[in-house]
Amino acid sequence: MKMLIGKKLIGILLVLACSTMAQAAPLVAARTTDMRDAIDRITIAAENNGYHLVKIQAVDSALVKRGFENPGVRILFIGKASAMEQAQVYYPPLLSMLPLKLALIVRDKEIVVTSDDLDAWKDMFPEPQAHRLIDAWHKDLEQILRDYVER
Amino acid sequence: MKKTAQYLTLVLCVFFNLAAALPAFAEEEPPLLNLTIKGKTLDQVTESLINAINSNNYSFVRQQAIDSRLVPTDWEAKSVRIVYFCNFDTMNRALALDTRASEFLPCRITLIETRDGVELMAVNPAWVSLRLGNYRLHEYCVKLKSDYQAIMNEAAL
Numbered sequence: 277m278k279m280l281i282g283k284k285l286i287g288i289l290l291v292l293a294c295s296t297m298a299q300a301a302p303l304v305a306a307r308t309t310d311m312r313d314a315i316d317r318i319t320i321a322a323e324n325n326g327y328h329l330v331k332i333q334a335v336d337s338a339l340v341k342r343g344f345e346n347p348g349v350r351i352l353f354i355g356k357a358s359a360m361e362q363a364q365v366y367y368p369p370l371l372s373m374l375p376l377k378l379a380l381i382v383r384d385k386e387i388v389v390t391s392d393d394l395d396a397w398k399d400m401f402p403e404p405q406a407h408r409l410i411d412a413w414h415k416d417l418e419q420i421l422r423d424y425v426e427r
Numbered sequence: 428m429k430k431t432a433q434y435l436t437l438v439l440c441v442f443f444n445l446a447a448a449l450p451a452f453a454e455e456e457p458p459l460l461n462l463t464i465k466g467k468t469l470d471q472v473t474e475s476l477i478n479a480i481n482s483n484n485y486s487f488v489r490q491q492a493i494d495s496r497l498v499p500t501d502w503e504a505k506s507v508r509i510v511y512f513c514n515f516d517t518m519n520r521a522l523a524l525d526t527r528a529s530e531f532l533p534c535r536i537t538l539i540e541t542r543d544g545v546e547l548m549a550v551n552p553a554w555v556s557l558r559l560g561n562y563r564l565h566e567y568c569v570k571l572k573s574d575y576q577a578i579m580n581e582a583a584l
Contacts, residue, residue: 302530330495331491331496335518339515349526351532351533360493364493372459374493381526393530396558
């Protein structure tokens with residue numbers, strides 16, 4: 277009997293754990309390449325999906341220049357004018373999340389690209405008009421990262 | 428054998444409860460840090476914000492219109508601006524702990540001019556770090572959050 281209760285308890289705990297681990301996560305894509313090529317590929321992928329590169333934040337070289345270790349991280353900001361306009365008209369607090377950000381991280385011979393966690397933004401902004409915009413950006417980012425990997 | 432099973436169950440309980448509690452903790456941190464500064468223009472607030480950034484031991488990185496490089500310069504939004512800043516030492520330590528810290532780096536505050544004044548908005552780094560579930564990173568983010576608040580409050584003076 278005790279054994280049965282113990283097994284049930286563990287089962288319940290596992291379900292709880294799985295539901296916790298299944299929470300939203302940022303979009304991630306990786307390919308074998310170097311940083312320069314990865315930036316080119318992301319820029320082209322963004323352009324093909326109506327976005328433009330706004331800024332490359334060379335965190336790695338900024339830190340190295342100041343005597344710190346190279347974290348192997350660069351941050352790219354991408355955006356499109358219509359996204360800004362829509363946010364301004366329909367849900368101005370979303371402007372605090374724009375332009376969209378992608379982190380490029382060196383992992384051995386790969387460059388891993390991660391987006392911000394847009395699903396978490398839905399918790400931040402629970403209103404339906406915010407969700408519509410976030411969902412659209414999420415789809416765009418998915419396609420950009422898919423292009424990064426496949427093309 | 429029976430004791431081992433009990434011990435294992437207890438350990439699993441603690442682990443899963445901690446994991447399950449993360450989102451609950453996250454709810455205790457507001458996702459956004461906001462402050463409205465009344466009676467000042469966007470240019471005035473930008474200037475006082477940059478001064479506050481420098482006096483709080485951060486480096487001003489750049490300021491730009493929200494749609495900078497997306498539209499011709501003459502068409503850029505006049506009422507929404509972003510100010511970027513960072514502290515290189517903090518950035519180095521945060522990235523060394525967890526590269527996902529890039530989610531809140533570099534620091535940025537969005538300024539929106541309204542009829543009432545200028546609203547400052549920033550994503551709360553402590554909200555982000557709780558969601559990431561890295562408690563060591565969270566320590567930095569709590570400090571970062573209080574720095575954001577100090578900078579915003581100083582800009583409002």
